[in-house]
Amino acid sequence: MDETRARDLATRAxxxxxxxxxxxxxxxxxxxxxxxxxxxxxxxxxxxxLRDAQRPATVYVGPYTFELRDRRLVRAAGA
Structure with a gap:
């Protein structure tokens, strides 16, 4: 799986x-x-x-981790 497909699946979720x-x-x-x-x-x-007091909403797809920031999925740092 590549990042583009992972991002698409994350968006759909x-x-x-x-x-x-x-x-x-x-x-x-x-x-x-x-x-x-x-x-x-x-x-x-x-x-x-879902987000909490310490972190934004996070989406995990295969080896990829995305954070939801300003209504955009951003690849998580260090992921």
Whole structure:
């Protein structure tokens, strides 16, 4: 899988949760037990972790990790 395909799958998972703006505004309180949403899109596992006080929403697709910043998916530093 290349980064372009991973980004497409990540975008599709975000759209299933209401889109970039909606997910960027969703906030998880520390006591919420499961802040992740898992999808299977085109036989690939995509995990979306909602943002909390310390980090932005994050999407994991295969070896790629993206952060949702200013309504854009940005490759996570060090990923």
């Amino acid at each position: 975000i759209e299933r949760l209401g889109g970039m703006e909606a997910v960027e505004h969703l906030f998880v309180e520390p006591h919420v037990p499961n802040p992740e949403h898992e999808f299977v899109i085109e036989d690939q596992r995509v995990m979306v972790r």
